[in-house]
Amino acid sequence: MTGRGLAAHAVVAVLLLAGAADASPRGSPDERRYLDVVASAQPSDQRREDRDVVVSEVMVRHAALKADAVATSVTSCSGCRGDSTALQVVYVRGPASARFDNVASAWVQDCWDCTATALAVQLVVIGPGTRARPTNRALAVGNTCATCRTATAAFQVVVQVDAVGRLPAAALAEVTAWVDAQAAALRAAVVAPATPRRAAARAAARSLGDLRRVVVRALEARTRSARVAVTR
Structure with a gap:
């Protein structure tokens, strides 16, 4: 493997090992400190198309919290x-005191006509007493x-409310539909002619605005942070 390939391995490993997995489904609050969600697609010669979708909604109460959302795709077989x-x-x-990390990474190596896409979306609702430290990255x-294509997008929205509650079912359905549309756009991006970087960034910013408005409207919230990162 080349030095560049080893470096790519190291970067992806660091992103995936940023915390310990610990999440709970929609239901009663829990007191856990580490909340990690990882979606990982790893196509191979035996499974030439691989798609992984992971959704988590969790209520927490803890003095120190770290939450990581990671979407990663690694493709190294031709036509995969x-x-x-x-x-x-x-x-x-x-x-x-809460740290929120959101990462989308896609990696292709040693293959022809192969593609990899990754979409990471993190929505955070906090009360007035929480200090939030968000980071958002796409790689x-x-x-x-020579004939490979990648596309990644990371969207992160942090809002503040006076009394923390869950998104209503209708708003959560809007968010889910929005995520489906963004994932479809990424899959289309790797088979269509390349989009200029500025145009892709503008489209991503508009999409981020749409997502933020859904959350703010549903919870009557104030935006603390709204970030997007894209690569093509």
């Missing part, structure tokens, strides 16, 4: 396709791959 989508919705009920790596 990997698509990953992660959606994490976190409600922080009690005052806390794409291509190595020894």
